Amino acid sequence: MSPVFLSFGTGVELRFQEKLMGGSALDATGVPLPDETLAAARDSDAVLLGAIGGYKWDNNEKHLKPETGLLQLRAGLRVFANLRPAAVLPQLVDASTLKKEVAEGVDIMVVRELTGGIYFGKPRGFGTNDNGDETGFNTEVYSASEIDRIARVAFEVARKRRGKLCSVDKANVLEASMLWRRRVTALASEFPDIELSHMYVDNAAMQLVRNPKQFDTIVTNNIFGDILSDEASMITGSIGMLPSASVGESGPGLFEPIHGSAPDIAGQDKANPLATILSAAMLLRYGLGEENAAKRIESAVTETLNQGFRTGDIYSPGTTLVGCKRMGEEVLKTVESQKAMAAIN
Numbered sequence: 001m002s003p004v005f006l007s008f009g010t011g012v013e014l015r016f017q018e019k020l021m022g023g024s025a026l027d028a029t030g031v032p033l034p035d036e037t038l039a040a041a042r043d044s045d046a047v048l049l050g051a052i053g054g055y056k057w058d059n060n061e062k063h064l065k066p067e068t069g070l071l072q073l074r075a076g077l078r079v080f081a082n083l084r085p086a087a088v089l090p091q092l093v094d095a096s097t098l099k100k101e102v103a104e105g106v107d108i109m110v111v112r113e114l115t116g117g118i119y120f121g122k123p124r125g126f127g128t129n130d131n132g133d134e135t136g137f138n139t140e141v142y143s144a145s146e147i148d149r150i151a152r153v154a155f156e157v158a159r160k161r162r163g164k165l166c167s168v169d170k171a172n173v174l175e176a177s178m179l180w181r182r183r184v185t186a187l188a189s190e191f192p193d194i195e196l197s198h199m200y201v202d203n204a205a206m207q208l209v210r211n212p213k214q215f216d217t218i219v220t221n222n223i224f225g226d227i228l229s230d231e232a233s234m235i236t237g238s239i240g241m242l243p244s245a246s247v248g249e250s251g252p253g254l255f256e257p258i259h260g261s262a263p264d265i266a267g268q269d270k271a272n273p274l275a276t277i278l279s280a281a282m283l284l285r286y287g288l289g290e291e292n293a294a295k296r297i298e299s300a301v302t303e304t305l306n307q308g309f310r311t312g313d314i315y316s317p318g319t320t321l322v323g324c325k326r327m328g329e330e331v332l333k334t335v336e337s338q339k340a341m342a343a344i345n
């Protein structure tokens with residue numbers, strides 16, 4: 001596709017290129033992440049990713065799965081730090097499955113390690129044990145430097161928030177977690193202003209629904225971060241609300257909703273587009289340093305919710321049920337009217 005230019009009304013002009021990955025890339029090229037896509041992503045200032053996956057490719061061999069393409073993209077861009085904010089918007093308290101007094105005011109940032117751990121550790125594969133029984137195996141492995149770099153990001157993130165960092169691990173059982181806890185604890189002396197705590201992941205999963213307000217910033221490994229961020233999303237009302245930003249030491253960041261392709265509702269105009277729209281806001285903020293443009297998108301989302309528009313996943317009585325397309329159009333309308341207001345003032 002040829003580049004598309006978009007004027008943003010804040011003095012920001014973006015040039016877009018669309019590239020295939022995941023199932024669409026598999027169908028068109030036979031691989032989930034074509035070289036051309038990775039090269040274009042590396043050559044960009046930031047990458048916005050649509051959710052991948054679907055039943056059609058679920059039984060593919062591992063190297064031909066859409067998910068493998070996503071892991072290759074994350075690794076290829078070296079975006080080891082995945083920020084997943086889960087904040088309960090006042091307009092959506094009623095959409096939370098938790099009681100109002102538990103959900104109200106929750107504002108958590110999950111800092112998930114994204115390019116290491118069991119997702120990438122070797123050895124992995126299938127085999128046969130001494131009894132002739134088939135096995136499947138993966139390896140949870142972290143190096144000290146991988147832990148240090150994600151912990152540093154998390155301490156810095158906590159510093160810009162409420163100064164509390166909870167490191168989540170399984171150090172009562174797993175060696176990789178024992179090293180994790182030791183390194184995070186050692187780093188704490190560089191951040192004396194941050195209140196560091198540690199929690200086992202099983203307890204953290206429970207505490208997130210018991211009393212989520214106790215959390216400010218959470219730092220954890222790849223797989224625990226995957227699971228806990230989905231859990232945290234439900235406190236906010238829906239996984240359809242949660243954006244994410246993945247960043248590395250240099251190079252473009254990767255911005256994507258935390259949800260998947262929602263194949264159970266595909267083609268029904270039901271999906272909530274706000275997680276993706278809010279990922280675009282994160283792209284502007286963290287990827288391009290365009291804070292004003294990011295705020296403009298976020299306030300358009302807030303305003304659209306204030307006007308009462310809701311997709312099915314965040315619907316509550318008294319609000320207006322709309323589909324995915326209409327929700328997107330309403331956000332766009334709000335951006336346009338804010339742009340017009342800004343031009344008048």
Ligand SMILES: NC(=O)c1ccc[n+]([C@@H]2O[C@H](COP(=O)([O-])OP(=O)(O)OC[C@H]3O[C@@H](n4cnc5c(N)ncnc54)[C@H](O)[C@@H]3O)[C@@H](O)[C@H]2O)c1
Binds near residue numbers: 257270
């Ligand atoms: N980053 C990604 O691209 C990503 C993330 C998670 C899962 N996946 C892939 O997506 C596919 C489906 O996985 P899954 O069903 O476990 O997870 P999913 O996140 O796609 O869906 C889980 C549930 O949440 C609902 N949901 C998700 N996004 C929604 C939205 N925007 N609005 C309303 N409801 C929404 C779905 O309808 C479903 O009931 C799989 O192939 C999986 O590998 C991709």
Ligand SMILES: CC(C)[C@H](C(=O)O)[C@@H](O)C(=O)O
Binds near residue numbers: 067070226258
């Ligand atoms: C699709 C899958 C590879 C991915 C992950 O496990 O990281 C997804 O669940 C996510 O949370 O982005």
Ligand SMILES: [Mg+2]
Binds near residue numbers: 230
């Ligand atoms: Mg996930």
